[in-house]
Amino acid sequence: MPRNLWLERILWILAAPLLALALTVLVALPSGAPPLETLRILVLGGLGSMTKFGQVLTVFVPLMLCSAGLLIPFTARLWNIGIEGQVVLGAIFCTGTLMPVDQGGPWHIALALAAGMLGGALWALLAGVLKTWGRVHEIFSGLGLNFVAMGLTIWLIFGPWKRPGVASMSGTAPFDPSLWLDRMGRLASSWTALALACAGLALVAWLLLRTQWGLGLKAVGQNPKAARLFDLSPRRRMLQAFALCGALGGLAGAVQVLGVYHRLLPSISSGYGYTALLVGMMASFRILPVPFICFFFAVLNVGSIQLPLQLNLDSSLSGVIQGLMVLSVFITQGLRSWLIRRREGC
């Protein structure tokens, strides 16, 4: 009997990726994509060479920072959809700090990173205050603030911060190389960014699993009324959760500015905030699977850049696969619990 149970459990774990694969093939067929060839391009496009691996790491870093940050509000059952805007505000604050500087050193970079965290935290606090004091659901306030952040970026790029001579969608004037993050040899990624991402995840893990604050936050999420009676001050804790998550998102935005683009772009966040929400849901908001899922999603994102070039497909296939995978996890989970309930009912 235990052996059967093990077999069943393994089958259920396998069911989600198999379902995702089947759905992906089903979706890709009408657009004339050969399934095996597409998969090969996706994986090789992400891991085929060291250069590509470096690109994967540049995607991995902001994704992991955002996913790690999102675990905090999720513990309090808060949906910080505003993470996308918090990334953008981090980038804006970071760019704003370095605007008056022509050349600089590590101190300027550290200051800019801190400014990015501040920007993200303030933007998140805005959503948090609207939630705790204004009773606006954080999904709506966060989403609205995302669009506002986007409008703000475009206004800055075309208005006060426009490139001397010509203002265009290609962003502000690039920074001096002395203000860039370091590089891993000839790879696109940087050691500092990777270290920050790992430190972010470690910090979140420690906060949520090893501190009383994390336990209190969990209590706030599971039963806000009881949390108030136990004097856990849910409002303050929620605001703290928002601010911490926003700070990590803002850090991701600052890393994008300093390490990848070296200027402010209209699409500086590249949708990593939304992808990070998918990562969190796929990991069922546990910490351990987060880095692995982030890495896998980063490979998909980088690999999909090759699709328009080699197969004339749209690169949004990576998003489709990511979405289908998370959806499959939810469907198989639900199917399993439904079958169990049926069995018990009979």
Added chain:
Amino acid sequence: MHEFALVLAGILLAGAPLVLATLGETITEKAGVINLSLDGTMLLSAMAAFALASATGSPWTGALGGMAVGAAVAAVLGLTNIYFGQSQLAVGFILTLLCRDLAYFLGHAYSRQPGPTFGYWGIPGLSDTPVLDALLGRQSPVVSMSLAAIVLCWWWMYKTSGGMRLRAVGESPRAAFGRGIRVRLSRLMACLAGGALVGLAGAAYSLAVKPGWGRPQGCEGAGWIALAIVIFGGWHPVRAAIGAYFFATLQVSGIYLQDLFPSVPAQVFQVAPFPMMIVTLLAVNLGRMSFVQDMMRRYPILKRFSGSWPITSPAALGQDFDPKKGL
């Protein structure tokens, strides 16, 4: 006067898909299910409607296809939430992102292609009254569809037994179950009907309001605004429609504002509805906060302003129901 009528006609057109989407979501939420996937569903059905209309040459087949796609997405949400017990917010959000990417991926071949549109319907008797003629006489069929949908939705929801069952399921699923109503099936049906209306809204975008398919299509974000309008409208179809026209006015005025401030890029005006969405939600919720209630008790004159707009959500909104767990 004539120009004013033209502006009004523009608002009616811009508001048509918003009205349809808002009504769809109102029906879904009246039954107690939150369908968060509106934004993605609208994009996907807009793409499907445009692709189907180009393939068959008829916008009406396209609109039907869009409705089918909208209902299919809602079915995924309905099955995983109502029968499999998964979180409706989580699944809805996943579907939002998934459908958006799916729309861009599958619609790649149709991008920036010419295709059929709904065109205009002329109502012959109106040509001698210029204002009415501009307002309704030469309008896209989606405008008449949206206006008809408001009336039908209100009538069905408040004047028929089917609408009563819908409201019962959303207000108190246990009591409804006790009266012999099949709660989960009714919820699924409401989901499907709402999804179909949202799909029609997507079709209205790609076939009439912002004809064609591309990246960006132009209706990104409209789904989120529709979700907020449902709350603003207090889950009442007519009020929701008023809210939809209010936001459509905001969108249309963005075009005129841009003439006034030519140095500001167009994308900045496109985000104007979103802070407005937050402010309206804040205003709606302000009335429910304790210090405002205290103020109203102290100064009864304030009640005059708030009394006409009571906002109460369906009591079982967002709550799952499982008949096996007992009553």
